[in-house]
Amino acid sequence: MDENNNTQQTPEVPVFIIQREKKSQKKHWQTLLRRLAMAVAVLAVTLLAFFAYQWWRNQRDDNLPISVTEQENITKLQQPRVNEKAQIVMTTDSILGVPLEFYAIHGVRANIEFVEPDTLDKSVFLYCRSADHRADSVYRGALVVNGEEKESDGGRMGYMAMTGDRFVIGISGAEETEMKDYVISQGGSYFRQQVLVSANRIPHEFELHGKVERKAIGRIGEQYYFISTLDKETMWDFADALREYGFTDAVYITGGKDYCFYRDSVGTRHDIGDVSDYPHKKWAGIAPWLVFRKR
Numbered sequence: 001m002d003e004n005n006n007t008q009q010t011p012e013v014p015v016f017i018i019q020r021e022k023k024s025q026k027k028h029w030q031t032l033l034r035r036l037a038m039a040v041a042v043l044a045v046t047l048l049a050f051f052a053y054q055w056w057r058n059q060r061d062d063n064l065p066i067s068v069t070e071q072e073n074i075t076k077l078q079q080p081r082v083n084e085k086a087q088i089v090m091t092t093d094s095i096l097g098v099p100l101e102f103y104a105i106h107g108v109r110a111n112i113e114f115v116e117p118d119t120l121d122k123s124v125f126l127y128c129r130s131a132d133h134r135a136d137s138v139y140r141g142a143l144v145v146n147g148e149e150k151e152s153d154g155g156r157m158g159y160m161a162m163t164g165d166r167f168v169i170g171i172s173g174a175e176e177t178e179m180k181d182y183v184i185s186q187g188g189s190y191f192r193q194q195v196l197v198s199a200n201r202i203p204h205e206f207e208l209h210g211k212v213e214r215k216a217i218g219r220i221g222e223q224y225y226f227i228s229t230l231d232k233e234t235m236w237d238f239a240d241a242l243r244e245y246g247f248t249d250a251v252y253i254t255g256g257k258d259y260c261f262y263r264d265s266v267g268t269r270h271d272i273g274d275v276s277d278y279p280h281k282k283w284a285g286i287a288p289w290l291v292f293r294k295r
Helices: 024-060 068-076 178-185 233-247
Strands: 086-094 098-106 108-112 124-129 143-145 160-165 166-171 189-193 194-200 215-220 223-228 248-253 259-262 269-272 289-294
Touching: 068 086, 068 160, 068 166, 068 178, 068 215, 086 124, 086 233, 086 259, 098 233, 108 124, 108 143, 108 160, 108 189, 143 178, 160 178, 160 194, 160 248, 166 215, 166 248, 178 189, 189 248, 194 215, 215 233
Parallel strands: none
Antiparallel strands: 086 098, 098 223, 108 289, 124 259, 124 289, 143 189, 160 166, 160 189, 194 248, 215 223, 215 248, 259 269
16 A cells, blocks of 8 residues: 555645735725815805905995995985075085085085086076986986986996985985886986995995096985085095095085186075186087976
8 A cells, every 4th residue: 555645635724814004094094184185275265265265245336335225215215305594505625634515515406517507597506417428428327317318338336316395315226127117207307427435335446447527426314415625636536535525425426626606695606616718619419418497
């Protein structure tokens, strides 16, 4: 017999070695931390974008606070007129280094006219420019004269509305038409202009730049004023001075250097600007004049 055949071979027992690697656990936590960091970064960027958007919205003029809605101003136009003597009372003051003339308006009615008033017309107690217009005679912002809407390019948030013996100024979205439609139905007048002050706050940006003479129509409570600068001012300095003085709302009046006049309590005419510039021949019949006449 072959001895090799009689030898029993002992089978090999497989050995299993289980290794618990610390590296694997470390890698796992690193992955979790990396994902957490990415989530935090995404959240931070999202929050930053949100607050940046909110800041941007607050800088836009169409997010200015509004002191009086269009409907509230319509209600004011429907109130009986206040009986008071027709007169313009002029005072001067300097606010934040900006010298200003204030013309308090009393006892008059307002309308838009295309013929510049005669200096001898004693029914006129104050007049000035109103809406802007382009070189092609299209008006900047809505313009309504005696119930008829003129061609305009829209835009601008400030407005002045006049019906019967009453008038108001206000601020509203450029696409809001409730006030304009009401004025048209009443055969009144209406124009849009740039905002200087809205609910005691000024815009963050202005369309006009540089230093020139400036004018505005503003209100403190229910007292309305025509305001004129004595020197050349930026829009920002002009608006900031009006805000500081206490104006609730104020809208810009174009033609800051243009001649106009006012009358006092006894009807005496006082010139504003250089009377040698009267009458204005350029844009005659196109430029809309804001005219305050004795009731």
